[in-house]
Amino acid sequence: MRDSLIAGNWKMNGDLASATALVDAILAGDRGAAEVAVCPPAVFLMKIGGMLDGSDVALGAQNVCDRESGAYTGEISAAMLKECGCRYVIVGHSERRTLYGESDALVSARFAMALQAGLTPILCVGETLDEREQGVTESVVARQLDAVVERCGGDSLGAAVIAYEPVWAIGTGKVATPEQAQAVHGFVRERLAALDADVAARVRILYGGSMNPGNAAELLAQADIDGGLIGGASLKAADFLAIAQSV
Ligand code: 13P
Numbered sequence: 001m002r003d004s005l006i007a008g009n010w011k012m013n014g015d016l017a018s019a020t021a022l023v024d025a026i027l028a029g030d031r032g033a034a035e036v037a038v039c040p041p042a043v044f045l046m047k048i049g050g051m052l053d054g055s056d057v058a059l060g061a062q063n064v065c066d067r068e069s070g071a072y073t074g075e076i077s078a079a080m081l082k083e084c085g086c087r088y089v090i091v092g093h094s095e096r097r098t099l100y101g102e103s104d105a106l107v108s109a110r111f112a113m114a115l116q117a118g119l120t121p122i123l124c125v126g127e128t129l130d131e132r133e134q135g136v137t138e139s140v141v142a143r144q145l146d147a148v149v150e151r152c153g154g155d156s157l158g159a160a161v162i163a164y165e166p167v168w169a170i171g172t173g174k175v176a177t178p179e180q181a182q183a184v185h186g187f188v189r190e191r192l193a194a195l196d197a198d199v200a201a202r203v204r205i206l207y208g209g210s211m212n213p214g215n216a217a218e219l220l221a222q223a224d225i226d227g228g229l230i231g232g233a234s235l236k237a238a239d240f241l242a243i244a245q246s247v
Contacts, residue, residue, distance in 0.1 A: 004247040005227035007037040008234025025237030032245035049085030060088030066109035078117030104147035129168035154195035163229040169209025185224035213242035
């Protein structure tokens with residue numbers, strides 16, 4: 001039995017006042033049975049890590065450097081994220097892949113660094129609209145997973161969380177149907193099972209892409225959907241809590 005995870009990816013939104021108000025509301029609210037995590041902008045991690053200390057709400061970062069330390073201007077190391085109190089870090093979000101040119105190889109290197117530091121990577125995979133229309137969704141997702149397996153081994157995914165985020169559903173209000181999402185989640189789990197059945201049974205696969213209080217229950221009811229990586233709806237405490245309560 002996999003414990004569900006509802007993680008909020010705040011992206012580059014808000015300010016310190018809104019971030020702390022959101023955390024206060026999440027801590028005070030009913031989070032249901034789900035494990036809950038928040039991934040604020042990096043500059044707020046230290047402050048929010050302090051607020052979450054002693055609570056059962058986990059802290060996550062939105063990216064991590066692929067190197068340990070040194071002359072990498074603008075990057076943040078896994079050790080620094082640990083010091084802020086992070087348990088999770090998102091790697092390979094489609095906004096990083098498409099807007100900032102992160103390759104499968106770079107994503108895998110970031111993933112490796114997170115694992116080495118004892119962080120749990122949330123590895124994002126997913127196809128663009130064009131790729132879906134060309135019928136290559138599975139091969140795109142397979143390529144993104146295989147890059148990590150080649151670098152870190154099949155076991156590594158057992159210490160990670162995977163997020164299936166169809167790029168066409170991110171921030172668009174267009175959500176994958178429960179059947180479309182389940183089909184890809186099932187494919188991811190089968191692909192992992194071919195490498196290691198235990199890892200496949202244990203790994204949590206989150207859905208991301210316009211998940212909201214209105215569609216969460218149906219998505220979360222699917223056999224291979226173990227939670228959500230929530231963008232826009234994670235910025236409103238009431239919506240985020242309602243999603244957590246639908247687990
Ligand atoms: P939205 O929920 O805003 O579509 O964003 C999803 C996402 O990218 C989470 O990482």
